[in-house]
Amino acid sequence: xxxxxxxxxxxxxxxxxxxxxxxxxxxxxxxxxxxxxxxxxxxxxxxxxxxxxxxxxxxxxxxxxxxxxxxxxxxxxxxxxxxxxxxxxxxxxxxxxxxxxxxxxxxxxxxxxxxxxxxxxxxxxxxxxxxxxxxxxxxxxxxxxxxxxxxxxxxxxxxxxxxxxxxxxxxxxxxxxxxxxxxxxxxxxxxxxxxxxxxxxxxxxxxxxxxxxxxxxxxxxxxxxxxxxxxxxxxxxxxxxxxxxxxxxxxxxxxxxxxxxxxxxxxxxxxxxxxxxxxxxxxxxxxxxxxxxxxxxxxxxxxxxxxxxxxxxxxxxxxxxxxxxxxxxxxxxxx
Amino acid sequence: xxxxxxxxxxxxxxxxxxxxxxxxxxxxxxxxxxxxxxxxxxxxxxxxxxxxxxxxxxxxxxxxxxxxxxxxxxxxxxxxxxxxxxxxxxxxxxxxxxxxxxxxxxxxxxxxxxxxxxxxxxxxxxxxxxxxxxxxxxxxxxxxxxxxxxxxxxxxxxxxxxxxxxxxxxxxxxxxxxxxxxxxxxxxxxxxxxxxxxxxxxxxxxxxxxxxxxxxxxxxxxxxxxxxxxxxxxxxxxxxxxxxxxxxxxxxxxxxxxxxxxxxxxxxxxxxxxxxxxxxxxxxxxxxxxxxxxxxxxxxxxxxxxxxxxxxxxxxxxxxxxxxxxxxxxxxxxxxxxxxxxxxxxxxxxxxxxxxxxxxxxxxxxxxxxxxxxxxxxxxxxxxxxxxxxxxxxxxxxxxxxxxxxxxxxxxxxxxxxxxxxxxxxxxxxxxxxxxxxxxxxxxxxxxxxxxxxxxxxxxxxxxxx
Numbered sequence: 001x002x003x004x005x006x007x008x009x010x011x012x013x014x015x016x017x018x019x020x021x022x023x024x025x026x027x028x029x030x031x032x033x034x035x036x037x038x039x040x041x042x043x044x045x046x047x048x049x050x051x052x053x054x055x056x057x058x059x060x061x062x063x064x065x066x067x068x069x070x071x072x073x074x075x076x077x078x079x080x081x082x083x084x085x086x087x088x089x090x091x092x093x094x095x096x097x098x099x100x101x102x103x104x105x106x107x108x109x110x111x112x113x114x115x116x117x118x119x120x121x122x123x124x125x126x127x128x129x130x131x132x133x134x135x136x137x138x139x140x141x142x143x144x145x146x147x148x149x150x151x152x153x154x155x156x157x158x159x160x161x162x163x164x165x166x167x168x169x170x171x172x173x174x175x176x177x178x179x180x181x182x183x184x185x186x187x188x189x190x191x192x193x194x195x196x197x198x199x200x201x202x203x204x205x206x207x208x209x210x211x212x213x214x215x216x217x218x219x220x221x222x223x224x225x226x227x228x229x230x231x232x233x234x235x236x237x238x239x240x241x242x243x244x245x246x247x248x249x250x251x252x253x254x255x256x257x258x259x260x261x262x263x264x265x266x267x268x269x270x271x272x273x274x275x276x277x278x279x280x281x282x283x284x285x286x287x288x289x290x291x292x293x294x295x296x297x298x299x300x301x302x303x304x305x306x307x308x309x310x311x312x313x314x315x316x317x318x319x320x321x322x323x324x325x326x327x328x329x330x331x332x333x334x335x
Numbered sequence: 336x337x338x339x340x341x342x343x344x345x346x347x348x349x350x351x352x353x354x355x356x357x358x359x360x361x362x363x364x365x366x367x368x369x370x371x372x373x374x375x376x377x378x379x380x381x382x383x384x385x386x387x388x389x390x391x392x393x394x395x396x397x398x399x400x401x402x403x404x405x406x407x408x409x410x411x412x413x414x415x416x417x418x419x420x421x422x423x424x425x426x427x428x429x430x431x432x433x434x435x436x437x438x439x440x441x442x443x444x445x446x447x448x449x450x451x452x453x454x455x456x457x458x459x460x461x462x463x464x465x466x467x468x469x470x471x472x473x474x475x476x477x478x479x480x481x482x483x484x485x486x487x488x489x490x491x492x493x494x495x496x497x498x499x500x501x502x503x504x505x506x507x508x509x510x511x512x513x514x515x516x517x518x519x520x521x522x523x524x525x526x527x528x529x530x531x532x533x534x535x536x537x538x539x540x541x542x543x544x545x546x547x548x549x550x551x552x553x554x555x556x557x558x559x560x561x562x563x564x565x566x567x568x569x570x571x572x573x574x575x576x577x578x579x580x581x582x583x584x585x586x587x588x589x590x591x592x593x594x595x596x597x598x599x600x601x602x603x604x605x606x607x608x609x610x611x612x613x614x615x616x617x618x619x620x621x622x623x624x625x626x627x628x629x630x631x632x633x634x635x636x637x638x639x640x641x642x643x644x645x646x647x648x649x650x651x652x653x654x655x656x657x658x659x660x661x662x663x664x665x666x667x668x669x670x671x672x673x674x675x676x677x678x679x680x681x682x683x684x685x686x687x688x689x690x691x692x693x694x695x696x697x698x699x700x701x702x703x704x705x706x707x708x709x710x711x712x713x714x715x716x717x718x719x720x721x722x723x724x725x726x727x728x729x730x731x732x733x734x735x736x737x738x739x740x741x742x743x744x745x746x747x748x749x750x751x752x753x754x755x756x757x758x759x760x761x762x763x764x765x766x767x768x769x770x771x772x773x774x775x776x777x778x779x780x781x782x783x784x785x786x787x788x789x790x791x792x793x794x795x796x797x798x799x800x801x
Contacts, residue, residue, distance in 0.1 A: 025583050026569040034541050060540030138670035166670035243621045244605050266608045297605045
């Protein structure tokens with residue numbers, strides 16, 4: 001019987017140990033959370049804007065910042081092209097479809113990557129890109145007062161961006177090991193673009209020409225070129241995709257319009273239905289550029305149908321664009 | 336002695352130790368496991384664990400036994416895992432108390448108890464893993480790790496068998512194997528009550544010193560005004576699930592929770608014009624959270640529930656601060672929301688329940704190797720630097736599949752990784768009694784083998800003497 005007593009006592013002690021503390025509000029001092037950092041530069045040149053960006057845990061970038069700044073200081077325009085001199089130990093990989101170049105650096109493996117991209121014109125505008133990067137870091141957008149400062153000592157105009165935020169940029173909003181992340185043993189092949197394209201059906205408006213090999217990140221591309229001008233219609237899908245205010249203000253900025261206050265955003269967006277989901281229709285027609293977009297926003301997976309081009313062409317093709325939107329069907333959603 | 340001759344206590348003990356009760360309890364246990372398995376079609380594995388097994392009374396819905404299209408209401412109460420386990424334990428101990436008797440007397444009994452003391456001490460030492468407190472120092476070949484653990488358990492079991500033989504003679508094996516069963520049952524009880532399981536997610540180049548339990552959340556209110564450290568107030572999920580006003584000393588505002596506003600798993604959709612939105616402040620103004628089905632136990636994608644809740648904040652001596660939506664997805668995507676009260680800024684977020692460790696891990700590199708020419712995984716490895724300032728430990732460690740790092744009572748397993756393959760997810764388990772199942776199994780095995788040997792020897796002795 002002594003064994004029974006021992007067991008009963010052990011059980012009672014365990015029960016007592018497990019009760020109560022789970023309900024307490026804990027108050028403690030903690031070290032600062034690990035942060036993410038984007039160190040970048042924007043270099044406007046005649047006819048194009050260049051973007052340089054490296055994103056990494058903040059601590060890691062602290063050590064290499066002087067080298068990165070040295071690279072930015074080396075930027076110069078020669079023969080109409082932007083050139084740079086990589087610091088010692090850096091390696092450069094040439095263009096890929098998304099990048100002009102990739103610069104690898106840092107003593108520790110895997111090495112850090114600094115991406116170089118080139119966009120035509122103003123690339124959507126300094127402020128819009130700044131706020132896009134801020135959004136990737138989980139930071140709120142800023143106005144004109146928050147525009148990056150010009151770097152001293154460079155041979156051309158270079159604007160430095162150095163921001164620290166709580167969320168990881170570049171790889172989408174999803175953190176690892178978290179929502180719906182496949183376990184390691186899954187090892188499933190990723191769907192190809194053709195797999196994704198086969199999910200959709202639509203009625204192509206007359207006169208529009210489909211690009212069978214759309215740019216990276218896009219599922220469909222249609223080119224419009226008529227008397228009123230040219231425009232490009234794209235369908236893309238993104239994990240995350242941001243909120244309505246961020247998208248509206250990015251498109252407005254790209255079209256050369258002023259950003260809107262959050263409270264006014266609902267006035268700029270009309271509710272519509274798109275591939276079986278609630279969506280927003282946003283119109284931003286500026287002086288030199290017009291954008292009409294339908295955004296089905298979901299924190300997990302957002303779909304965008306966007307027409308971007310000459311203001312007259314965008315206005316003239318809006319009815320065809322809406323007809324295309326209504327005809328879009330996606331397997332398992334509205335089909 | 337017949338049951339009619341027993342007193343009331345004797346009758347109760349006879350009933351508690353009866354074999355019929357054993358069979359009935361085992362039958363009910365099998366049914367509970369069956370019902371718990373069916374329930375995982377709709378519920379997450381940990382929800383089922385809490386509602387069916389780690390409780391004294393389980394509520395079993397009728398609908399789990401039928402097609403989910405049937406919509407059959409109602410259910411019935413049933414003994415939960417803890418009640419059945421406790422009853423089986425009592426049944427086992429009482430039946431042994433009634434049927435097993437000491438056979439030793441005098442010096443043999445003294446020697447038996449002395450050996451028993453040594454055996455129990457060895458068992459305790461093995462269970463409290465004094466032999467392997469820090470696997471980074473262990474010289475054992477990792478491939479033989481489990482073999483060594485079983486050997487330790489087997490050694491302790493062998494000493495206990497000698498003690499049982501001295502004390503109980505012919506029934507030594509029976510006593511020992513049931514002792515192993517008791518150890519297994521108690522180890523599950525202690526694991527369910529005391530063990531902690533969480534994840535540590537680290538990207539290359541990042542140092543991490545906390546773990547997050549993805550099965551529960553907390554409302555974190557952080558005063559980050561000190562440049563060196565954060566002042567954190569963490570309200571646990573159990574409080575958020577109730578309807579109450581949570582006033583915390585040191586915070587200038589009160590958090591009002593509503594049990595009906597807690598969503599175990601929430602889907603976020605953009606708030607549509609004209610749609611009623613409970614949130615009046617913060618990111619929730621643009622998003623609407625709706626209840627989503629819980630990630631089920633049969634979901635093979637490893638999905639995690641993403642809770643959300645609407646909370647009302649009001650200054651203790653001032654204005655209403657509005658209704659805020661806080662949720663895991665919002666936190667993951669855009670970090671904490673800023674609440675201004677009492678002349679200060681507070682970062683408010685719903686996050687997975689967090690616990691800080693006295694050591695940190697710095698991830699040098701995560702490596703995912705595949706068999707050549709295929710996508711078939713071959714190996715996952717995390718190369719980390721372990722840094723423990725308290726103990727002055729700085730050491731490079733490789734953690735890879737089935738070869739965890741054991742340090743300061745924690746076991747850190749390679750669990751998952753970021754799809755960019757630039758980050759790792761380690762499962763961090765704090766379970767001081769992790770050796771108990773190994774020891775229990777070896778004691779059961781030695782008890783069985785010993786009992787067979789005793790019967791064989793007795794048979795041979797009788798045969799030889801005849």
